Amino acid sequence: MRFFSDNAAAAHPRVIDAIAASNRVSTAYDGDDYSARLDRAFSDVFETEVRALWVTTGTAANCLALAAMCPPFGAILCHKDAHIENDEAGAPGFFSGGAKLMLVDGPGAKVTPDALAAACDRVRKDVHQVQPAALSITNATEYGLAYSVAEVGALGEVARSRSLAFHMDGARFANAIVSTGASPADVTWRAGVEALSFGFVKNGGLNAEALVLFNSKLADEIAVRRKRAGHLLSKGRMLAAQILAMLDGDLWLDNARAANAAAQSLAQAAPGRLVYPVEANELFLKVSAEEAAALRGQGFDFYDWGVGEIRLVTSWDQQGAEVDRLATAIAAL
Amino acid sequence: MRFFSDNAAAAHPRVIDAIAASNRVSTAYDGDDYSARLDRAFSDVFETEVRALWVTTGTAANCLALAAMCPPFGAILCHKDAHIENDEAGAPGFFSGGAKLMLVDGPGAKVTPDALAAACDRVRKDVHQVQPAALSITNATEYGLAYSVAEVGALGEVARSRSLAFHMDGARFANAIVSTGASPADVTWRAGVEALSFGFVKNGGLNAEALVLFNSKLADEIAVRRKRAGHLLSKGRMLAAQILAMLDGDLWLDNARAANAAAQSLAQAAPGRLVYPVEANELFLKVSAEEAAALRGQGFDFYDWGVGEIRLVTSWDQQGAEVDRLATAIAAL
Amino acid sequence: MRFFSDNAAAAHPRVIDAIAASNRVSTAYDGDDYSARLDRAFSDVFETEVRALWVTTGTAANCLALAAMCPPFGAILCHKDAHIENDEAGAPGFFSGGAKLMLVDGPGAKVTPDALAAACDRVRKDVHQVQPAALSITNATEYGLAYSVAEVGALGEVARSRSLAFHMDGARFANAIVSTGASPADVTWRAGVEALSFGFVKNGGLNAEALVLFNSKLADEIAVRRKRAGHLLSKGRMLAAQILAMLDGDLWLDNARAANAAAQSLAQAAPGRLVYPVEANELFLKVSAEEAAALRGQGFDFYDWGVGEIRLVTSWDQQGAEVDRLATAIAAL
Amino acid sequence: MRFFSDNAAAAHPRVIDAIAASNRVSTAYDGDDYSARLDRAFSDVFETEVRALWVTTGTAANCLALAAMCPPFGAILCHKDAHIENDEAGAPGFFSGGAKLMLVDGPGAKVTPDALAAACDRVRKDVHQVQPAALSITNATEYGLAYSVAEVGALGEVARSRSLAFHMDGARFANAIVSTGASPADVTWRAGVEALSFGFVKNGGLNAEALVLFNSKLADEIAVRRKRAGHLLSKGRMLAAQILAMLDGDLWLDNARAANAAAQSLAQAAPGRLVYPVEANELFLKVSAEEAAALRGQGFDFYDWGVGEIRLVTSWDQQGAEVDRLATAIAAL
Known part of the structure; x- marks a missing residue:
């Protein structure tokens, strides 16, 4: 009886059906109708115009976003227990070209505004130290805690005041939303989040995750980075179809x-x-x-x-x- | 009527079935029974012990292999019309940490031994010029030509004598094998090839390619690089299942x-x-x-x-x- | 009798004297008075406000500039005989995080507007091909030719119209200026050049080159990249002192x-x-x-x-x- | 009165003289007689055959060595107060292509064998976590403590048993040697150190540091990396001359x-x-x-x-x- 991880769960039958149903679309990469519907579908979920790109893993979603949000010579602030620090084999360094993860502590793998500000303050403002450029939090956290809207908003305030880009790793975003009852919009872009790795694989998807960009200026660059990282599948329609099936009927x-x-x-x-x-x-x-x-x-x-x-x-x-x-x-x- | 590319073809029904059938295996990443059978299955095809890793794209297969076969400060020799040069968005540079593609010319996108040797000879043996470290050929080529066993063997000889690692991009390996009637073993490792990107997606697969390593010492490093590049899918079983379905019954x-x-x-x-x-x-x-x-x-x-x-x-x-x-x-x- | 390269020439006695004279300034890195005078000195030479940073090699000057002018996923257009292509050991790929050199041909190692435009036109505007992002020319060229003001201006026009950043490798900038009689301003920023690697080492300097930034927005990032590349010398005063000695009295x-x-x-x-x-x-x-x-x-x-x-x-x-x-x-x- | 750092001290007059005296050697890069004498000079200091390369900064020495000693997907263990962590602008990540610094704590910026082993033990042996590949210590430490021969040897033992390459940042190596009276050989290669950044700039040099390689197999790769990083000065003779002057007569x-x-x-x-x-x-x-x-x-x-x-x-x-x-x-x- 499997309680070791949700990442090994089955895909939902409707997801499997959607893959089969999308099999005969003769358009390559993300030129198909399924992929074309993603922006609209996520814009509806988030009550604002967003850009959404499919990828196959959370690591790819996180690190493609972070590479576009942090220069190679910058630092990404995250919790010391964050997935990007502990379980992605150094992918943030690889995708970004050497950016540094700057770690903050706090109970339950939650980043707090005070810890974030303190971490920034510890950095001298000179060329000898890597300067903070981005913040990444995980929601729900690696210890299963969900951020409240107020908590994310407070972090967004610090991010804004420190000129940090703000990314949310939502490998278990659905579980967090259900837990808090927050609206997807409130706990993300209204609170300052610019990019969300929206997880489906742990929640009934087969191998499709979405990278949702509230800062739509990031989208074109990330589309290039996705191809360059070998993550542009030629039959991407079946990733889009999965995601649409997951969104359909909630x-x-x-x-x-x-x-x-x-x-x-x-x-x-x-x-x-x-x-x-x-x-x-x-x-x-x-x-x-x-x-x-x-x-x-x-x-x-x-x-x-x-x-x-x-x-x-x-x-x-x-x-x-x-x-x-x-x-x-x-x-x- | 689609004649623009095989990369948008449908997946074969047996591939779709295999995905559905593998859905209830509760083991993550490549720890499942399907993934475990790949080494054996490809060892049978190639009549020698090989290591085989699934990935989702040819770009990932090519560039994970090349990154392990060429240092960041080395050069990868390939044809000027090669896919890795023209259609992978600079992925070889990204995965390898900056290695250079060194281009050779020749009709039909084929690399010839003479062109290969001449390209090597043009490089001064000093620290100012990037030194050749690997060779990558595409079989069938980007112009639909299949290498004969003798042709690959002659390239293998040059590679050996120049200490070049030897990679084959087999996005259309199946078409080449059918065309020449060569045995998979003869046209790869017996001719000096150390790593093969064995394509399935253009040939009835959905989104699974295999990276077949005749030089098995590369396998552990590439497994790490695969994770680091966000290419280790948590439900990788369904990639393995596709590949096994493609190999099954030829x-x-x-x-x-x-x-x-x-x-x-x-x-x-x-x-x-x-x-x-x-x-x-x-x-x-x-x-x-x-x-x-x-x-x-x-x-x-x-x-x-x-x-x-x-x-x-x-x-x-x-x-x-x-x-x-x-x-x-x-x-x- | 040495005619193999000017890079092995002696340093001018006034340069050696300047190093000795600057030895007792107790300020580290580029915090000293000599370094502080560089911006002014080069602004005078170029008749506009510039930022200038010392480095020790032309490779460092070229590649620090190019890394700030071209994203890792972009291409730098240059002549096939350019120093950055042939004699910098792949440094552009290293500094930029994997950018591609896209080569153009032409007599005497000169880039022509037509060749530049044609090279851009050969690139499909999609995510599969690396998109041109910067142009780098060498003046005087690797074959000892000097660009006229009109020639640089014509390239600048193409660069502007194609949204290419424009860099000049001036390892022998002094020889070009003397040869054409052009004003330094006319042949650089007035013609569209945004960054110039201004060489001194081949021309009487000991080990100081200047990176002159007409686009001053690049300066802060490059200062960070310089440190990160190990090129921020603690006694940088002696680099600045050399350069000032070279500029002094022309x-x-x-x-x-x-x-x-x-x-x-x-x-x-x-x-x-x-x-x-x-x-x-x-x-x-x-x-x-x-x-x-x-x-x-x-x-x-x-x-x-x-x-x-x-x-x-x-x-x-x-x-x-x-x-x-x-x-x-x-x-x- | 300057007590803020030794990195802004004057160069010793004999160093300045050596630069002036080497000015007329017409050989470029490291092809000159001064550079040729470095291997011998350091072999004498360390009582074994070594390879020695000049560079201009400690950051370059440290990070060129570490890039050759740790793969891009590996981790470098160091103290949380180490210079490479705090004062090199992320250079280890840049030179290595994204390797991770894995931090250990301990009083006085000293790494202890127990802390080192514990840090290694915290890492799961799987592809999801970055695996330790190298150890770097600073001697004298960032808090001015000198390692004893026994202390380095104990770390060397752990490094050997964990298959970690072992690097010493000796920005103040001279001060440590004087302090402990240890022989240079005993506190380095006899204790397991494979590469030493031997600092001169803080100790009377002008802008020359030496990278001393006890593991001589690293030398050729590092020579390539040095050029690729823009650190191969064309008049390198004057770096070698400085170092020889510093070694001369102790x-x-x-x-x-x-x-x-x-x-x-x-x-x-x-x-x-x-x-x-x-x-x-x-x-x-x-x-x-x-x-x-x-x-x-x-x-x-x-x-x-x-x-x-x-x-x-x-x-x-x-x-x-x-x-x-x-x-x-x-x-x-």
């Missing part, structure tokens, strides 16, 4: 709701063990090595997270019975 | 046979117009602007190729009636 | 006049052998292998330049007797 | 002795204020803002170092009277 929200609900079920079984509040589809629990072994013995698959902690991730396709069994098993520890 | 050869046969039909209708022999699934025809307009007027879609020439590309899914109609139309010009 | 023009005059003396001895007109301090002569050997036998040191040609370069410090002896020897061949 | 040790002695004089005046032991030519003192202002009021120039601390750096050319006045002033606070 499937993306339904799926996130399912995953979040599963996480809540588990959270309720483990009130004393929670390391962080459960605001999306990830749980971090205080569980001893013996207890972890016991859970694994019952067929549950998950990651240890340091000493005495485990991480559980629920998915849109998680079956209720599995979740119930795990909840019961945890409660019984 | 679907890749059947599809290439169909595309090549369609090209031969067209060639027979235009004997006096052929710019190059038709050895794969591309035709370059001498056709005036008026004639081209007339063909387009009948619903045929293709590219002009300089002044007074057009390019036609046939695909595995080209319907016989379409091909016949085009053949008739050309003959009637 | 020593740079006097030295170039001496070198050009030596070249003219040689040219007059070899009227039938000249491959190009002699407009600066380089001569390319048709000389057989036997004749070249005979000259070398008399103690003259120079490079062969392909088959049946040799290159001679005169220097500011060339002694009249040496030049006379060589002129006599050539005439006697 | 001038480098004499100068360091003078600077260290000046630091000891100051240390004795401020026993209760020392933040770190004074082992080279840097002092970090607890001094209030008012006290700092008082010292500045007397004409002493130095940097604040965080709140309530100042940094003083002595130089080879510091006059005894200046040092005595500062010592008196500190004692009188």
